[in-house]
Amino acid sequence: MNPIEIISAILISVGIFFLFAGxxxxxxxxxxxxxxxxxxxxxxxxxxxxxxxxxxxNLNDGVTLVSVLVSLKIMTIxxxxxxxxxxxxxxxxxxxxxxxxxxxxKEGTVExxxxxxxxxxxx
Amino acid sequence: MIEKNENIILKNITQYLVAFIQxxxxxxxxHGHGSPGGGFQGGCILAASYILMITTLGIEDTKKKxxxxxKHLFNSLGVFIYAFTGFVCLLLGANYLDYSxxxxxxxxxxxxxxxxGTFVIEVGVGITVMSIMLTIFVELLTVKRKQS
Numbered sequence: 001m002n003p004i005e006i007i008s009a010i011l012i013s014v015g016i017f018f019l020f021a022g023x024x025x026x027x028x029x030x031x032x033x034x035x036x037x038x039x040x041x042x043x044x045x046x047x048x049x050x051x052x053x054x055x056x057x058n059l060n061d062g063v064t065l066v067s068v069l070v071s072l073k074i075m076t077i078x079x080x081x082x083x084x085x086x087x088x089x090x091x092x093x094x095x096x097x098x099x100x101x102x103x104x105x106k107e108g109t110v111e112x113x114x115x116x117x118x119x120x121x122x123x
Numbered sequence: 124m125i126e127k128n129e130n131i132i133l134k135n136i137t138q139y140l141v142a143f144i145q146x147x148x149x150x151x152x153x154h155g156h157g158s159p160g161g162g163f164q165g166g167c168i169l170a171a172s173y174i175l176m177i178t179t180l181g182i183e184d185t186k187k188k189x190x191x192x193x194k195h196l197f198n199s200l201g202v203f204i205y206a207f208t209g210f211v212c213l214l215l216g217a218n219y220l221d222y223s224x225x226x227x228x229x230x231x232x233x234x235x236x237x238x239x240g241t242f243v244i245e246v247g248v249g250i251t252v253m254s255i256m257l258t259i260f261v262e263l264l265t266v267k268r269k270q271s
Binding site: 090 | 132
């Protein structure tokens with residue numbers, strides 16, 4: 001293995017670790033805001049690092065004009081993702097807040113009967 | 124109906140991203156015969172950039188710029204380009220949509236003429252797909268709900 005392969009393997013592994021952490025958060029955390037918090041940051045970093053590793057690995061077979069152009073396209077995807085994903089997270093979380101979804105609290109873990117709660121709110 | 128959104132983050136990011144999305148759509152149309160993509164996919168990407176603009180910046184500006192006349196013009200312009208290219212080939216002595224006939228009109232060999240002809244009809248497909256997608260979206264947004 002030459003140095004480029006080792007460095008790109010490390011970068012892709014670190015990116016996959018962040019993606020894994022974000023996915024665990026998506027499954028395990030209790031409500032929408034916590035899940036947005038988990039995926040919004042971990043996925044952004046994970047995808048960016050993984051794509052950097054892939055772009056580096058693409059230069060492994062020799063630095064020609066074609067391979068440099070392909071690497072530049074991959075890095076453009078990374079930059080696009082780096083800008084678009086936090087913006088989308090912001091938009092979803094903000095619209096959820098404005099449409100009245102309450103953030104999770106410790107009391108919220110108690111099983112709530114929805115019909116009973118609606119009847120209480122109507123009184 | 125989508126109202127005007129005053130969120131400064133969404134507004135600024137959308138303004139910067141839309142330019143790159145449209146550039147990518149043009150790239151997909153232009154490289155359709157050499158790589159994955161083509162007129163339909165590129166037109167969809169172009170339409171998606173306009174739909175992103177409508178959902179974040181409000182529909183009022185878009186409705187002003189994309190009026191009835193332009194809607195009908197662009198809907199039929201792409202079909203016209205497609206059919207007209209085929210008809211030119213017919214006039215030049217080849218079959219309908221047989222672009223090698225274009226080599227009589229331009230000083231190129233038949234293979235290059237096929238390349239150019241495919242590119243021209245891809246542009247036509249792209250224009251029509253973009254316009255029809257945008258028309259469907261705008262019509263669905265502005266339809267009046269039935270009083271029930």
